[in-house]
Amino acid sequence: MVDVELIFAIVKIILSGISALIALLYCIPIIFLRRFHDTFNLLVLNLCSGVFFATGYYVGYFTVYHFYLYFFWTQPFCNFLYCILFIAVSEIPFGLLTLSLSRYCTIVHHTKGFFKTKIFLALCLVSQRIIECLLLLPFALPIGAYCSIPKWSFGYLLVSIILLPGLITLLLNLAIFKYVHSSSRRIQPINNTNQIPVASIQVPKLTRRDMNLLRQTIIIWGIVFIGCVPSFALIAIDYQGNVPRLVYSLLEIWDNLTVFAALINLFLYNSEVRIYIKNKLIGIFNFI
Numbered sequence: 001m002v003d004v005e006l007i008f009a010i011v012k013i014i015l016s017g018i019s020a021l022i023a024l025l026y027c028i029p030i031i032f033l034r035r036f037h038d039t040f041n042l043l044v045l046n047l048c049s050g051v052f053f054a055t056g057y058y059v060g061y062f063t064v065y066h067f068y069l070y071f072f073w074t075q076p077f078c079n080f081l082y083c084i085l086f087i088a089v090s091e092i093p094f095g096l097l098t099l100s101l102s103r104y105c106t107i108v109h110h111t112k113g114f115f116k117t118k119i120f121l122a123l124c125l126v127s128q129r130i131i132e133c134l135l136l137l138p139f140a141l142p143i144g145a146y147c148s149i150p151k152w153s154f155g156y157l158l159v160s161i162i163l164l165p166g167l168i169t170l171l172l173n174l175a176i177f178k179y180v181h182s183s184s185r186r187i188q189p190i191n192n193t194n195q196i197p198v199a200s201i202q203v204p205k206l207t208r209r210d211m212n213l214l215r216q217t218i219i220i221w222g223i224v225f226i227g228c229v230p231s232f233a234l235i236a237i238d239y240q241g242n243v244p245r246l247v248y249s250l251l252e253i254w255d256n257l258t259v260f261a262a263l264i265n266l267f268l269y270n271s272e273v274r275i276y277i278k279n280k281l282i283g284i285f286n287f288i
Contacts, residue, residue: 005066005245005249006066008249008252009062009065009066009249011253012252012256013059013062013063015260016055016256018260019256019259020052020056022260022267023048023049023052023055025277026044026045026048026263026266026267026273027048027049027052029273029276029277029280030042030045033276039102039116039118041270042121044266044270046095046098046099046125047092047095047098047099047266049091050091051262051263053088054091054259055256057088062252082139082149083136086157089157089162089228092259093162093169093224093228094128094161095128096165096169096217096220096221096224097168097172098125100169100172100173100221101124102115102120102124103172103173103176103214103217104172104176107179108175108179135160135161138153138156139153154236157236158229162228162232163229166229170218170221173214173218176214177214180214216266216269219265220262220265220266223261223262223265224258227254227255227257227259228255228258230255231252234247234248234251235248
């Protein structure tokens with residue numbers, strides 16, 4: 001008889017592993033090549049490194065849960081495993097939030113040069129880590145015997161780590177879209193005598209790359225949001241474990257598929273990094 005749960009476990013591990021590999025592949029050229037050290041790519045690096053950490057964790061978690069379950073009965077391992085779980089879950093939502101906040105400040109407040117500096121970028125990244133640590137402080141409490149987690153923990157995780165950052169990210173991107181749309185429709189006053197503009201309104205010069213990034217951020221947010229929320233919402237609601245394990249496996253696979261789709265979407269958008277990686281891979285295969 002076919003073991004469906006085992007098949008699903010292998011699928012989850014493979015999907016998480018592929019996503020981790022793609023995220024790592026995306027990070028390497030941005031880290032080591034100076035020409036990719038612009039604000040946009042550094043923000044993408046922050047997001048992709050978070051994806052790599054999260055998906056790499058899921059590879060280990062699913063492997064232990066399905067093949068080495070006896071580790072879950074050791075108290076130190078449980079504490080370590082679930083603390084890292086909450087950190088891993090926070091990486092993608094807060095990475096998207098940091099990316100959106102930086103773009104909001106540089107576009108809506110484009111007249112302030114500080115928002116375009118590396119100092120502001122560093123402040124965004126450091127602030128992200130500080131906020132994550134503060135929100136995750138409740139999870140530093142010891143976990144009960146046999147990996148029993150307090151009932152409130154996953155509800156808190158869903159609201160503070162997924163829903164709240166997701167809502168702020170959506171509002172920031174909608175604010176950017178509204179600002180750009182209203183700026184493009186703005187009409188300058190005209191002198192009726194000689195038809196020469198008598199006033200000039202400074203508007204941000206948005207490149208096609210900026211607009212594409214705005215669209216891609218919203219798309220990625222939507223993909224990740226609809227992937228993460230169902231599984232964690234079910235965990236928060238079904239604390240007694242009445243829902244069959246098969247349903248959880250399907251939602252976990254769906255979660256992995258959405259992260260994979262978001263990575264592919266981001267990879268296809270960034271033509272510079274994509275072309276560089278493509279040329280390198282072609283060179284390696286030709287050499288082999």
